[in-house]
Amino acid sequence: GAVVSQHPSWVICKSGTSVKIECRSLDFQATTMFWYRQFPKQSLMLMATSNEGSKATYEQGVEKDKFLINHASLTLSTLTVTSAHPEDSSFYICSASEDSNQPQHFGDGTRLSIL
C-alpha cells in the first residue's frame, strides 16, 4: 500500500536553529503533499499545501518565511522551520495522496523540541 515516510522522527535543538523535516512518498508519486501541526491533546491543523514545482499554499496565520516548504520532486517535500523558538515546539505531520480520488496517507510525524 501507499507509504509516506517522514524524517527525522524526533529532533531536539537550540533556539535560533533552523530545522528541516522531510516527507517522502515511497511507492507512489504525489503532486500534492500537506503539512500539519498538532499540539498536545489537540487536533491537526493544516499549515500548508505543498505543490510539486510551484509555491506552497499557506493557511491563514501561518508565516511563510518561518515555515519554508519545498516540493522539488514528485516524491519529496521538505518543511524547514527557520530560526526556531520554543513556541515552535510541536508535532509536525505530513500527508500525501496518489491521486485526487484516494485518501491521504500520513507520515509518522516529527516531534520537534526547541530548547
Place this chain on the structure above:
Amino acid sequence: AQSVTQLDSQVPVFEEAPVELRCNYSSSVSVYLFWYVQYPNQGLQLLLKYLSGSTLVESINGFEAEFNKSQTSFHLRKPSVHISDTAEYFCAVTKGGAQKLVFGQGTRLTINP
C-alpha cells in the same frame, strides 16, 4: 467551507463493551468522509472511508461507520472493543482525496479492563 464536530473529547469504556464515537459534519457540497486513528507519538492511520456507494463501511479490525446524509453524520461503531483499541480517533472530511482534510477535534477512546 467544511467543518467537523466530534461531540465527545473522551470516551471511556470497558473491554468487550460496544462503543460509538460520534461525528457530524457540515458542507455545502458533496464530501468524502474518513476516520483516522492515532496511537501515541505516531502519525495517523486510515481506519475507514466513505467515498460513494454503500453508506455502511467497515474496517478490517471490526470498526464500522455509517454515512447518514440527512443527519450529516458519520458515527464510528464497534460491537466489542479490545484494549488495543485505546487511541485517539479523528473524523475528517474533504472534497476529494487530494484536497485538504478538515479534522474534528478528536475523541480519545480509553478501554478499561
